[in-house]
Amino acid sequence: MSAGTSNPMQSHQSAAAATHQPLLSVRGVKTYYGNIIALKGVDMDVNEGEIVTLIGANGAGKSTLMMTIFGNPRAREGTITYAGRDITKMPTHDIARLSIAQSPEGRRIFPRMTVFENLQMGASINGLAHFDQDLERVCTLFPRLKERLQQRGGTLSGGEQQMLAIARALMSRPKLLLLDEPSLGLAPLIVKQIFTIIKELNEKDGMTVFLVEQNAYHALKLAHRGYVMVTGNITLSGTGKELLENPQVRAAYLEGGHH
Amino acid sequence: MDIFVQQLINGLTLGSIYGLIAIGYTMVFGIIGMVNFAHGDVFMLSAFIALIFFLILTTWLGISSVALALLIVLVIAMVLTSLWGWAIERIAYRPLRGSFRLAPLISAIGVSIFLSNFVQVAQGARNKPTPPMIRDVIVLFQGENGYNVALSYKQIIIMATTAVLLTIFWYLVQKTSLGRAQRACEQDRKMAALLGINVDRTISLTFVIGAALAAVAGTLYLLNYGVVSFNDGFVPGVKAFTAAVLGGIGSLPGAVLGGLIIGLIETFWSAYFSIEYKDVAAFSILAIVLIFMPSGILGRPEVEKV
Ligand SMILES: Nc1ncnc2c1ncn2[C@@H]1O[C@H](COP(=O)(O)OP(=O)(O)O)[C@@H](O)[C@H]1O
Ligand SMILES: [Mg+2]
Numbered sequence: 001m002s003a004g005t006s007n008p009m010q011s012h013q014s015a016a017a018a019t020h021q022p023l024l025s026v027r028g029v030k031t032y033y034g035n036i037i038a039l040k041g042v043d044m045d046v047n048e049g050e051i052v053t054l055i056g057a058n059g060a061g062k063s064t065l066m067m068t069i070f071g072n073p074r075a076r077e078g079t080i081t082y083a084g085r086d087i088t089k090m091p092t093h094d095i096a097r098l099s100i101a102q103s104p105e106g107r108r109i110f111p112r113m114t115v116f117e118n119l120q121m122g123a124s125i126n127g128l129a130h131f132d133q134d135l136e137r138v139c140t141l142f143p144r145l146k147e148r149l150q151q152r153g154g155t156l157s158g159g160e161q162q163m164l165a166i167a168r169a170l171m172s173r174p175k176l177l178l179l180d181e182p183s184l185g186l187a188p189l190i191v192k193q194i195f196t197i198i199k200e201l202n203e204k205d206g207m208t209v210f211l212v213e214q215n216a217y218h219a220l221k222l223a224h225r226g227y228v229m230v231t232g233n234i235t236l237s238g239t240g241k242e243l244l245e246n247p248q249v250r251a252a253y254l255e256g257g258h259h
Numbered sequence: 260m261d262i263f264v265q266q267l268i269n270g271l272t273l274g275s276i277y278g279l280i281a282i283g284y285t286m287v288f289g290i291i292g293m294v295n296f297a298h299g300d301v302f303m304l305s306a307f308i309a310l311i312f313f314l315i316l317t318t319w320l321g322i323s324s325v326a327l328a329l330l331i332v333l334v335i336a337m338v339l340t341s342l343w344g345w346a347i348e349r350i351a352y353r354p355l356r357g358s359f360r361l362a363p364l365i366s367a368i369g370v371s372i373f374l375s376n377f378v379q380v381a382q383g384a385r386n387k388p389t390p391p392m393i394r395d396v397i398v399l400f401q402g403e404n405g406y407n408v409a410l411s412y413k414q415i416i417i418m419a420t421t422a423v424l425l426t427i428f429w430y431l432v433q434k435t436s437l438g439r440a441q442r443a444c445e446q447d448r449k450m451a452a453l454l455g456i457n458v459d460r461t462i463s464l465t466f467v468i469g470a471a472l473a474a475v476a477g478t479l480y481l482l483n484y485g486v487v488s489f490n491d492g493f494v495p496g497v498k499a500f501t502a503a504v505l506g507g508i509g510s511l512p513g514a515v516l517g518g519l520i521i522g523l524i525e526t527f528w529s530a531y532f533s534i535e536y537k538d539v540a541a542f543s544i545l546a547i548v549l550i551f552m553p554s555g556i557l558g559r560p561e562v563e564k565v
Contacts, residue, residue, distance in 0.1 A: 070453055096455035108450040110443055112559075121443050124436065125455035172455070 021084060023048040023176055023208055024069070024100075029078035031061075031068045038064045040232040041078065046176065051202050051209040053219040053240070055253055056229035062212040063105040065229070066180050070095050070102060082176070097125050101174035103165040105181060105212075111154025115145055118153050118164055122171030131171075138167040141197055159190040166194070170201075177201070180212045191215065195222055216253035220244045228253075261402025265409070266530045267523070272414045272483065274522020275421035279476035280499035281506065281514035282428070283469030289445045289509040290465050291356070296367040297347060299496015300374035301470050305340040305477030306487040307378055310387055312336065313481070317390075325392050329482065333420070336474040344470025345463055353459065371492070379489040386488045389481060417479045424475050425515060428468070432511065441465060445509075494538070498525075501545050507558020516556060520544075 022045035031039040038061045046052045056062050068075050071092045080088045087095050101122075110118050119138065123131050139146035142163040148156065156164060162182055169177055179198070183191040195218055201207045213219035220226050220240040228236040228249060236246065243249050280302050287295045312335045316328045351370050355362040396411040432438035443451040444461045452458050480495070481487055502521045506513025521541050528540040548556065 072449060072452065091457075092452040093455050093457045096453055102453050104450065104453060108447050108453075110446045110450070112446055113439075113442065117439060120436075120439060121451070121454050121456075124440065128436070168454075 022046060023083060024210065025081045026065070026069070027079050027081075029065070029068060029075045029080060031064055031073050032076050033064075033073065038073075038232055039068060039075075042229075042232070042234055044227050044234060044237070046208060046210050048175075048208055049202075049206055050225060051198065051211060051223045053211045053213055053223035053226040054229055055213055055216040055219055055226060055243075055249075057252075058214065059231075060229040061232040062229055063180055064232075066102060066104065066178050066210075066212055069100070069178065096172070099125075099173065099175045100178065101169035101172045101176075102178040103162075103169045103180065103182060104178075107161045107165040109153035109156065109161050109164055109168075111152065113153055114150050115153060115156070115164055116149040118168050119145075119149075119171050122168035125172050130173075134171050134173065138170055141170075141200075142167055159186045162186060162190075162194065166197070174207065176208045176210065178210045178212075181214060182211070183213065183215045183218065191218065198222065216249070217244075220249075261400075261406045261408050262530060264399070265406075266526045268408075268410055268414060270523035270526035271519060272417050272522070273526060274519035275418055276476045276480050276483070276518070277495065277499045277502045277521050278515040278518025279421060279424075279472045279479070280495060281502040281518045282511060283473050284500050284503040285506070285508055285511060285514040286441075286465050286469050288503070290441070290448075290462055291352075291363075293352070293363045293367070294500070295352075295466075295469075296364070296496075297351075297370035297374060298469065298473060299499065300371045300378075300492035301340060301344055301347070302473040302477050302480075302496060302499075303487065303489065303492030304343060304374055304378060305336050305470075305474035306481045306491065307382060307387070307477075308339050308474070309333070309336040309478040309481045310389055310487055313389055313392075329392070329416075329478070333475065333478045336478050337471045340470045340474035340477070341467045344466040344473075348463055348466040353462075375489050375492055382489065384489060386486045388486045391485055392482055413482055417483060420475065420479060424472065428472065429511075431468075437464065441468075498538075498541060501541060505545050505548055505555055507555030509559070510555070510557045513555055513557035 024046040026042055026044045029039055029042045030037065042065060044054075054062050054065065064073070067073060069080055071087070071090060075088055078088070079086055082095075082098055082100060085098070087098070110121060113121070119135060120128065120131065123134060144160055145163055145167055148160065153161070153164065166179065166182060182194050182198070186194070198209055198211065199222060202209055211219055211223060220243050223240040226238065226240050226243045227234050228243065236243065236249065238246070244254070280298065283298045283301070284295060287293060287298070309332050312332045313328060316322045316331060317325075322328045322331075347370055351366045352363045355366055393412045393416070396409040399408045399410055401407055432441060440451065440456045440461050441464060443454070443456060444458050448458050451461070480491075498521055499518065502517035503514045504517070505520060506515070506517025524541050524544055525537045528537045532540070552558075
């Protein structure tokens with residue numbers, strides 16, 4: 001269904017190559033839940049200006065990686081660097097202040113706060129400095145939220161909650177945006193909208209995006225590069241196009257998936 | 260009618276004090292899911308702080324205006340009790356976060372015992388009276404049989420102080436970024452941290468606010484009864500906790516409402532039935548309400564779409 005969208009890969013590949021070190025770099029990261037290992041030594045990079053996607057089956061460890069980047073749970077081994085700084089042991093709230101934002105798994109909207117207050121929370125790190133301006137911007141991106149600013153977060157529909165989760169993340173003006181399964185449980189039309197917005201943020205605002213998806217087809221179409229995760233290991237990586245054409249990827253994540 | 264009005268006034272006065280203490284229970288429960296058993300003793304401690312500073316101000320420093328002395332005492336009690344609240348969380352609860360669920364609860368009981376023993380050793384076991392502070396009353400009307408329905412200055416001060424401080428507190432929690440961070444941590448600590456909120460500091464803030472309001476209650480309690488003892492933390496503490504549960508634990512308006520209801524039940528029961536059984540009455544009503552409304556009057560149901 002998104003056959004009409006052109007692949008922006010080429011133009012961005014060169015931009016990414018121009019930066020010498022990756023914006024986010026994960027090296028040999030192992031994460032445990034108690035004694036159970038969830039990430040078994042993950043290596044991956046996100047370069048400035050890229051959309052990078054991570055695909056994998058349910059329970060592979062994708063969300064764990066997203067949260068490990070934020071130090072909750074903390075990596076037991078390995079290092080995570082962001083913009084040249086080692087953030088492996090940094091407190092979660094300090095990582096958030098480095099202009100990384102996350103729309104986490106399950107959206108995690110504050111249910112008893114209004115949409116407006118949820119957005120205010122998103123702008124916490126810069127003390128609401130350019131709140132009005134940013135509010136207007138996210139309301140333009142998601143007109144549905146504008147009509148519901150005084151509604152409580154817990155009463156929104158799934159799609160609206162997803163929009164709010166992304167909008168809230170945008171309120172901190174992040175350089176790197178982490179999105180954990182933004183399409184989960186949403187109607188195809190809304191999924192399409194959300195993917196269009198991600199693309200726009202990347203192309204117009206130069207935002208770097210790290211996208212976790214089960215919806216492999218759409219994610220790989222959109223992304224410049226991708227990684228495949230299987231039970232806590234990265235098993236494959238390549239450009240979006242390469243992965244889309246890879247027979248293993250096709251067999252495991254694409255056949256019968258979309259249309 | 261006359262007795263009814265009089266008891267209504269008395270009940271609301273007492274209920275204000277319970278409500279102020281109940282907020283501390285309900286906020287701490289809301290944010291870390293723990294019943295802070297030491298909170299009643301923090302209240303008792305604040306009443307002692309108020310007593311000591313009232314005596315220092317009036318007898319040593321010779322401040323003759325009771326109103327001025329009370330105002331200064333209130334501020335000092337709030338500041339010092341907040342420090343206690345902050346220190347208790349830092350020393351006795353924070354190291355146990357992430358431990359098994361009962362650990363902080365047991366620690367809280369320990370803090371409660373420590374505080375009442377500390378005050379007993381430092382101040383002695385006997386009741387400590389203050390000189391009567393404010394005696395004036397306004398006679399509202401004369402009832403049948405020459406019974407005067409009166410509103411004392413004390414009661415006016417207690418209700419007005421409660422109303423003013425609750426308004427300030429409400430504004431703080433609803434409208435400021437500190438309050439917003441506090442509510443965010445209450446609803447989803449993990450998410451709040453992802454947005455750059457320092458969760459530990461917010462939890463400290465919650466204890467500080469709870470202790471400050473307990474200090475208001477302690478000062479007003481002293482003003483009302485003119486006497487305090489080292490074990491005065493227990494019964495008012497349990498009643499305030501009851502108020503928090505009755506109103507719906509986690510709900511701030513619920514805490515205040517619960518406090519007023521418990522205060523009213525207690526005074527009306529004493530007036531019309533028997534003073535011995537007033538506590539039984541309060542707790543029985545709690546039991547009955549909880550059977551029909553398990554999450555309290557203004558509490559939210561357990562299951563919730565997130
Ligand atoms: N909070 C947790 N406690 C214990 N195990 C967890 C927790 N969260 C995830 N896991 C386990 O870690 C593994 C990876 O989970 P997750 O990162 O959520 O996978 P994905 O996002 O790829 O579906 C799974 O086996 C899951 O059961
Ligand atoms: Mg997941």
